[in-house]
Amino acid sequence: MKDGNKSMNAEVIAVYPNKVKISVDDLSKFVSTDEQVEKLKVGSYLEISDDDNHKLIAIIESYSIVIDEKKPSERSYIIEANPLGIIEENEFSRGGDFLTIPPTKVLPAKYEDINAIFNSRIKEKERFCFSKLAQNKKIETPVNGNRFFNKHFAIVGSTGSGKSHTVAKILQEAISKKEGQYEGLNNSHIVLFDIHGEYKDAFPECNYVEASNLTLPYWLLNEAELEELFLDTGDRNNYNQSSILRRTIIENKQKHNPGEKIHFGTPTKFDITEVYNCLYNFQNETTDYRDNLCIKIENEEKQCSKIEEKYLHFFKKQYTFEPRKTSKIKGGIYADGTLDKFIDRFENKIFKKRLNFLFGDGSRDSSFEDTMKQFVGYKIDNSSSDQNITIIDLGGVPFEVLSITVSLITRILFEFGFYYKKYFDGKEIICETPLLLVYEEAHKYVPKSELAKFRASKNAIERVAKEGRKYGVTLGIISQRPSEISETIFSQCNTFLAMRLTNPDDQNYVRRLMPDSMGNMTDTLPALKTGEALLIGESIEIPCIVKIDECDEYKPSSNDIKYIEIWQEQWKDVDFTKIVEEWKK
Ligand SMILES: Nc1ncnc2c1ncn2[C@@H]1O[C@H](COP(=O)(O)OP(=O)(O)OP(=O)(O)O)[C@@H](O)[C@H]1O
Ligand SMILES: [Mg+2]
Structure with a gap:
C-alpha cells in the first residue's frame, strides 16, 4: 500500500480510544481465508495486531469509499471499527487499551478468535445457550x-x-x-x-x-387489592364505602379467627357471603329512633349490647326489616341509598360465574x-x-x-x-x-x-x-x-x-x-x-x-x-x- 510495504493491503491509519480507522486498497483481497468465516459486513469482526503479539478484536461500524480527486479512477476504502477487547492465549477480555502504537496488521478475524470472544470465559457449569451469532451461525453465543x-x-x-x-x-x-x-x-x-x-x-x-x-382465595387479598376490587375510585361516597367494607371484613375475620391480631389485609380466612349479608343488612336496616343497636327486623326486634354483636347478627343472613312507617322507626346510618351502587357491584362480583376462581367455595376452603x-x-x-x-x-x-x-x-x-x-x-x-x-x-x-x-x-x-x-x-x-x-x-x-x-x-x-x-x-x-x-x-x-x-x-x-x-x-x-x-x- 505505502512505500516500503508493498504487500500491505489494509492498514490502521488512526487509533482513538473507541474507534480504529482502517484504510483498505483492494477490498477483494481483504477477505478471510478461513472457510468458517462469512464475508465481511458491517458488524463483522476484525483482528488488529501489534509488534508485541497482542490481538485486538474490533467490530466493523461503517465503511466508505475514498475517491482521489487527482486520480478519479482509483479508489480506496475506509473501514471504521469499534475495539471490543483483546485475545491472549485464546482467551478474550474486554477493553482495548493494550495495543501498542503503531498497530502493524489488520485482518478479518478467524473463526477460533470470534469463537473465543463468546465461549472462552464461560465455565461449562454456568453455560446456558439458546442462540448463535447472527453473522456466523456456527458460533454459539451462550x-x-x-x-x-x-x-x-x-x-x-x-x-x-x-x-x-x-x-x-x-x-x-x-x-x-x-x-x-x-x-x-x-x-x-x-x-x-x-x-x-x-x-x-x-x-x-x-x-x-x-x-x-x-383457585385463588379472596381471603389472601391485601388492603390495596380488596379496595381495588370493590371500591369505585370515582364515586363521591368512596369514604363511606371504604369504612364499611373495612370494618365488616375485619369483624368477619375476627369471627373466624378468634384471638388473632387482625387487620383489614391480614391473610386469614373469612366468609365473603357473610360479609355480603352484613352489607345488605346495613343497606336496608331500620332501628329504634332512639337506639341504633335496637334493630327492627320484621316480626323480631333484636337488641344488641354493642356494635360487634350487630355485625355478628348481620353476618348470619339477609333480613327483612320493619318499614319506616312511624316516627319511632328510623333508617340505619348506612340505609340512606349512598351504598346502593357499591353493594350492587359487590354482589355482582362475588356471584359472577367468571370470578368463581376467586369467590367460589373451592377458594374459600x-x-x-x-x-x-x-x-x-x-x-x-x-x-x-x-x-x-x-x-x-x-x-x-x-x-x-x-x-x-x-x-x-x-x-x-x-x-x-x-x-x-x-x-x-x-x-x-x-x-x-x-x-x-x-x-x-x-x-x-x-x-x-x-x-x-x-x-x-x-x-x-x-x-x-x-x-x-x-x-x-x-x-x-x-x-x-x-x-x-x-x-x-x-x-x-x-x-x-x-x-x-x-x-x-x-x-x-x-x-x-x-x-x-x-x-x-x-x-x-x-x-x-x-x-x-x-x-x-x-x-x-x-x-x-x-x-x-x-x-x-x-x-x-x-x-x-x-x-x-x-x-x-x-x-x-x-x-x-x-x-x-x-x-x-
Ligand atoms: N428464532 C426463530 N426461529 C424461527 N422462527 C421464528 C423464530 N422466532 C420466531 N419465529 C416465527 O416468527 C413468528 C412470530 O413469532 P412470535 O409469535 O414469537 O412473535 P412475537 O414477537 O411474540 O409476536 P407478538 O408480539 O404478536 O406476540 C412465528 O411464526 C414463529 O414461528
Ligand atoms: Mg408473542
Missing part, C-alpha cells in the same frame, strides 16, 4: 446462566419479531438441563403468565392453570399451602404430578380483575421465596428452589401509568424487581412496548434481548441501555429479521446480534388468523345465543 437468571431479564420487540418463540426456547432449555445422570425433573421452577393462551403447545407437560381450574403449591408446580394430591413450569393462562380472567389476579399470584410467589429463606435463616441462608416469573405483555400489568387499576399488579411486580433477587425470585419481562413499561422494572433488568423494534421511542429506549461505544448497534433494530435479537447485558461478554435457536418440536401457538383463507370459505352460521351466554357468565 450467556452465563447464573447471571442471566439471577438478575431480571427483558425481551422486547414489535409484534411478530419472535418474542414468544424466544421465551419458549429459553424456558425449554432451562427445564431440560441436567447436571449428571438422574431420572425425573430437574430443579427449575418457572411460572409463566400467559395472556393469550399461546404457551400450552410449547410445554405439553406443564402444570396448566386457567380460570376454570385456578382452600389452604394457603395448596394455593402456593398450585403455582410452584408441586403436586397437591395424587391426581397431579410435580412440574417444572406452571403456565397461568389469564385468557379467561375478566379484565376488571386481571391486575389483582396477577398481583396476588405474584405476591404469593414472592412470599414463598421470602419465607423459604427466612425459614433457613437460623442455619444457613440459601434458596433451594429459585423461581423465575415470566410476564408476557408486561406493559399490561406494569405500565408507566399511575392509574389505580394498575396499582396492585405494579406494586407487586415492582417489589419483586427491587427485592426478589435476594430471595431467589427473578423476573422475565416480555413486551412490545418497552418505552411504556415502568422504569423501576426496566432499570432492574440486567440482560436484554431487543428484537426487531419499529417504534422510534422504543428504539431510543434500548439505545440508552447500550455502552456509548456500541450505541450504533441499535441502528440495526428496525432491520432485524424474525428471531434475531440484540443481546445486551451482564450475562454476555459483549453486546452482539444473535439468532435465537428454533424450538425443535414444541412451539408456542401463533394467534394469527388466516383471514383470506377463512374468508374464502362458505358463509358460516353463528350461534349468537351461545355467544351471549358466554358473555353473561
Whole structure:
C-alpha cells in the first residue's frame, strides 16, 4: 500500500480510544481465508495486531469509499471499527487499551478468535445457550446462566419479531438441563403468565392453570387489592364505602379467627357471603329512633349490647326489616341509598360465574399451602404430578380483575421465596428452589401509568424487581412496548434481548441501555429479521446480534388468523345465543 510495504493491503491509519480507522486498497483481497468465516459486513469482526503479539478484536461500524480527486479512477476504502477487547492465549477480555502504537496488521478475524470472544470465559457449569451469532451461525453465543437468571431479564420487540418463540426456547432449555445422570425433573421452577393462551403447545407437560381450574382465595387479598376490587375510585361516597367494607371484613375475620391480631389485609380466612349479608343488612336496616343497636327486623326486634354483636347478627343472613312507617322507626346510618351502587357491584362480583376462581367455595376452603403449591408446580394430591413450569393462562380472567389476579399470584410467589429463606435463616441462608416469573405483555400489568387499576399488579411486580433477587425470585419481562413499561422494572433488568423494534421511542429506549461505544448497534433494530435479537447485558461478554435457536418440536401457538383463507370459505352460521351466554357468565 505505502512505500516500503508493498504487500500491505489494509492498514490502521488512526487509533482513538473507541474507534480504529482502517484504510483498505483492494477490498477483494481483504477477505478471510478461513472457510468458517462469512464475508465481511458491517458488524463483522476484525483482528488488529501489534509488534508485541497482542490481538485486538474490533467490530466493523461503517465503511466508505475514498475517491482521489487527482486520480478519479482509483479508489480506496475506509473501514471504521469499534475495539471490543483483546485475545491472549485464546482467551478474550474486554477493553482495548493494550495495543501498542503503531498497530502493524489488520485482518478479518478467524473463526477460533470470534469463537473465543463468546465461549472462552464461560465455565461449562454456568453455560446456558439458546442462540448463535447472527453473522456466523456456527458460533454459539451462550450467556452465563447464573447471571442471566439471577438478575431480571427483558425481551422486547414489535409484534411478530419472535418474542414468544424466544421465551419458549429459553424456558425449554432451562427445564431440560441436567447436571449428571438422574431420572425425573430437574430443579427449575418457572411460572409463566400467559395472556393469550399461546404457551400450552410449547410445554405439553406443564402444570396448566386457567380460570376454570385456578383457585385463588379472596381471603389472601391485601388492603390495596380488596379496595381495588370493590371500591369505585370515582364515586363521591368512596369514604363511606371504604369504612364499611373495612370494618365488616375485619369483624368477619375476627369471627373466624378468634384471638388473632387482625387487620383489614391480614391473610386469614373469612366468609365473603357473610360479609355480603352484613352489607345488605346495613343497606336496608331500620332501628329504634332512639337506639341504633335496637334493630327492627320484621316480626323480631333484636337488641344488641354493642356494635360487634350487630355485625355478628348481620353476618348470619339477609333480613327483612320493619318499614319506616312511624316516627319511632328510623333508617340505619348506612340505609340512606349512598351504598346502593357499591353493594350492587359487590354482589355482582362475588356471584359472577367468571370470578368463581376467586369467590367460589373451592377458594374459600382452600389452604394457603395448596394455593402456593398450585403455582410452584408441586403436586397437591395424587391426581397431579410435580412440574417444572406452571403456565397461568389469564385468557379467561375478566379484565376488571386481571391486575389483582396477577398481583396476588405474584405476591404469593414472592412470599414463598421470602419465607423459604427466612425459614433457613437460623442455619444457613440459601434458596433451594429459585423461581423465575415470566410476564408476557408486561406493559399490561406494569405500565408507566399511575392509574389505580394498575396499582396492585405494579406494586407487586415492582417489589419483586427491587427485592426478589435476594430471595431467589427473578423476573422475565416480555413486551412490545418497552418505552411504556415502568422504569423501576426496566432499570432492574440486567440482560436484554431487543428484537426487531419499529417504534422510534422504543428504539431510543434500548439505545440508552447500550455502552456509548456500541450505541450504533441499535441502528440495526428496525432491520432485524424474525428471531434475531440484540443481546445486551451482564450475562454476555459483549453486546452482539444473535439468532435465537428454533424450538425443535414444541412451539408456542401463533394467534394469527388466516383471514383470506377463512374468508374464502362458505358463509358460516353463528350461534349468537351461545355467544351471549358466554358473555353473561
Ligand atoms: N428464532 C426463530 N426461529 C424461527 N422462527 C421464528 C423464530 N422466532 C420466531 N419465529 C416465527 O416468527 C413468528 C412470530 O413469532 P412470535 O409469535 O414469537 O412473535 P412475537 O414477537 O411474540 O409476536 P407478538 O408480539 O404478536 O406476540 C412465528 O411464526 C414463529 O414461528
Ligand atoms: Mg408473542
